[in-house]
Amino acid sequence: MPKVKLPRKSTNIDMTAMCDVAFLLLxxxxxxxxxxxxxxxxxxxxxxxxxxxxxxANIISITITKQNKIFFGxxxxxxxxxxxxxxxxxxxxxxxxxxxxxxxxxxxxxVPISQLREYLSMDPGERNNENNQAGIPVDSTNxxxxxxxxxxxxxxxxxxxxxxxKQQVAIRGDGxxxxxxxxxxxxxxxxxxINKFSLITNLEAMPK
Amino acid sequence: MAELDTSQGGxxxxxHGKKKTKKASTRVDLTPMVDLAFLLVTFFMMTTTFSxxxxxxxxxxxxxxxxxxxxxxxxxxxxxxxxxxxxxNNIYYYMGIDDPDPVKTDFSKNGxxxxxxxxxxxxxxxxxxxxxxxxxNYKNLVDILDEMSISGIKRYAIVDITDxxxxxxxxxx
Numbered sequence: 001m002p003k004v005k006l007p008r009k010s011t012n013i014d015m016t017a018m019c020d021v022a023f024l025l026l027x028x029x030x031x032x033x034x035x036x037x038x039x040x041x042x043x044x045x046x047x048x049x050x051x052x053x054x055x056x057a058n059i060i061s062i063t064i065t066k067q068n069k070i071f072f073g074x075x076x077x078x079x080x081x082x083x084x085x086x087x088x089x090x091x092x093x094x095x096x097x098x099x100x101x102x103x104x105x106x107x108x109x110x111v112p113i114s115q116l117r118e119y120l121s122m123d124p125g126e127r128n129n130e131n132n133q134a135g136i137p138v139d140s141t142n143x144x145x146x147x148x149x150x151x152x153x154x155x156x157x158x159x160x161x162x163x164x165x166k167q168q169v170a171i172r173g174d175g176x177x178x179x180x181x182x183x184x185x186x187x188x189x190x191x192x193x194i195n196k197f198s199l200i201t202n203l204e205a206m207p208k
Numbered sequence: 209m210a211e212l213d214t215s216q217g218g219x220x221x222x223x224h225g226k227k228k229t230k231k232a233s234t235r236v237d238l239t240p241m242v243d244l245a246f247l248l249v250t251f252f253m254m255t256t257t258f259s260x261x262x263x264x265x266x267x268x269x270x271x272x273x274x275x276x277x278x279x280x281x282x283x284x285x286x287x288x289x290x291x292x293x294x295x296x297n298n299i300y301y302y303m304g305i306d307d308p309d310p311v312k313t314d315f316s317k318n319g320x321x322x323x324x325x326x327x328x329x330x331x332x333x334x335x336x337x338x339x340x341x342x343x344x345n346y347k348n349l350v351d352i353l354d355e356m357s358i359s360g361i362k363r364y365a366i367v368d369i370t371d372x373x374x375x376x377x378x379x380x381x
Contacts, residue, residue, distance in 0.1 A: 015238030022245035029252030046350040049358060050264040064346070170263060175347030179293070179340040182349060183368075190268050198263035201350055207317065207358060 041065040046175040047204035054200060058166050060152050061200075062145070063108055064173040068181050069135030072148045073108030074155075080104040082155040087147070093117060110135045113144055138184050146188050153192070169197040264353060269365065289327055289336045291320070292369065292377050293352060295343035300377040303327075312380045315351050324359040336364040339373055 043065060063071035074080060084103040088095040091113055099120040103109075110133040111119040119127060126132060138145045149169070157164040169189060173182060189197055285304040292300040299320050302310035313319040328334050338352055349366070356364050 012235075012237075015242050019238045019242045019245060022242050022249060025249045026245050026252065029249060029256060033252050033256040045261075046347040048262065048264050048350055048354040050262055050354070052263050052265060054261050054263045172261075173346045175345065175350070177346040178342070179344040179346065179349060180342050182346050183340070186268060186366075190270075193270070195268045195270055196265065197268075198265050199350060199353075200261045200263050203262045204354075207321075 041067075041069070041071075043172055043174045044176070045172065045200060045202045048199075048201040049204055049206045050201060051203065052198075054170060054198065055166075055168065058156070058163060058168065060149060060167065060169045061108060062169065062171050062185060063110075064171070064177045064181060064185070065135075066174045066176050067135075068177060069110050069133065070138055070145060070181075070185070071108045071110035071133070072136055072145060073106075074152050075107070077104045079152070079155050079159070080106070082158070083148075083151055086151045086155065087113060087116075090147075090151075109133065112137050113147075138181075138188060143188060145185065146192060149189070149192055149194070169194055170200050171197060172200045264350065264357075266353065266366075284335075287331055287333055287335050289331075289334060290373060291336060291338050291352060292373055293338070293340040293344035293348045294377070295341070297348060299352070300380055302376055306376070310377050310380055312377075315348075315355075320352070321355055321359060324355055324361060328359050328361050333363065334361060336361055337367045338364060339367050339369040341369055341374075 041063070043063060057075055059075055061071075061073045061075075063073070065071070074083060081100055081104045084095065084100055087093075093113070093116065095117065099117060102120045105124075106120075106127070109119065109127075112134060115134070119132065122132065136145050136148065137143070153164065153167065156167045171182070171185065186197075189195075288305065289301060289303055294300055297315055299313050299315065300310050301313065301320070301323060311323070313323060324336075336356065338349075340349055353364075
C-alpha cells in the first residue's frame with residue numbers, strides 16, 4: 001500500500017489580527033487616559049445619590065484627609081505658575097525658576113507658606129511623603145487657605161472673566177473628618193463670598 | 209493573508225546535490241509585539257481614571273453680618289424641623305422651636321429617612337435646619353444632605369448649633 005502522507009499542519013497562529021486588536025485598544029486607552037493625580041493621601045469619600053459630575057477643568061480643590069490635614073490644589077500648569085508667583089510676592093519669599101516649575105507640576109499640596117520653598121526643593125518622591133506635608137493652616141489667626149483661594153480666584157480673573165465665573169470650589173473630604181474642620185473651611189469660603197461649592201462624593205444607588 | 213512569493217529561483221538545482229535552498233519566509237513572528245501591546249494596554253487600563261467623580265452642590269447663605277438675629281429666625285415654628293447630628297452617627301430631631309419630645313434616630317432606612325418623608329408629606333414648605341455638633345463627622349453631613357435630596361426636601365440649611373438645641377436634646381444623650 002502506498003504511504004499516505006498527511007500534510008503537517010503548522011502550529012503557528014497568525015498573530016496579525018490579535019496584534020491589530022491589541023493596538024486598537026492601546027490607542028484607545030492612550031487617547032482617553034487621564035492619569036490619576038498623585039495624591040499623597042488616600043481619601044475615603046462618602047457616598048451620595050447625587051449624579052452631578054465634576055467638570056474636568058477649572059477647579060479649586062480642597063482635600064481634607066483622615067488626619068485632618070488640609071490640602072489645596074488648582075488645575076492648569078499656567079495657573080499654578082501665576083499663583084505661586086503671586087503668593088511669593090505677597091510674602092516676600094525669594095523664589096527661583098525651578099521652584100515655580102516644581103510648583104506648576106504639583107497637583108495638590110499641603111504645606112504652610114513658610115515651608116513652601118523647602119517643600120519645593122525636595123525631590124518629587126520625597127514630597128509625597130506623609131511627614132513632609134503638615135497641611136495648610138486654617139486657623140482664624142493664620143488662615144492660609146483663604147489666601148490661596150483668594151489668589152487662585154485672582155489668577156482666574158486675570159486670565160478671563162469667563163474662567164473666573166466658571167471656577168468651582170470642590171471639597172474632597174474623608175468621611176471620618178470631624179465636622180468642626182469642615183465648618184471651618186465652609187466658613188472660610190463664605191468669608192470669600194463663595195457661597196456655592198461642591199462636595200465630591202462617590203456614587204451610591206438611589207434607594208427605592 | 210497576503211504573502212510575498214519568495215520562491216523565484218528557489219527551485220533551481222544548485223550544483224550537484226539535490227539540496228534545495230531554504231525559502232526565507234517573510235512572515236514575522238508577531239508574538240512579542242502582541243505581548244508588548246497588551247502590556248501597554250494593561251498599563252493604561254490600570255492608570256486611567258474613567259469615571260469623573262460625583263459632586264453634590266451646596267449653596268450656603270451669604271454671610272452678611274448686618275442681618276440681625278431676629279430676622280434670621282423668620283421661619284415659622286410650625287414648619288421648622290431641626291436635625292441635630294450627634295456623635296456615633298446618631299441623629300436627634302425635633303419640630304418647631306420648643307419641642308418637648310425630641311426623637312433620637314439614626315441613618316438607617318427606617319430612621320431619619322422615614323421621618324423626613326412623613327414630615328415632608330404632611331407639612332407644606334417644610335424647612336429643615338441641619339445642625340451638626342462638633343462630634344459629628346463629614347460623612348454624617350454628606351449623608352444628611354443626601355437624605356434631603358432623597359426625600360425631596362427643597363428647603364434646608366446648615367446652621368450652627370446653639371446651646372438651646374443642646375438643651376432640648378440633652379435628655380436623649
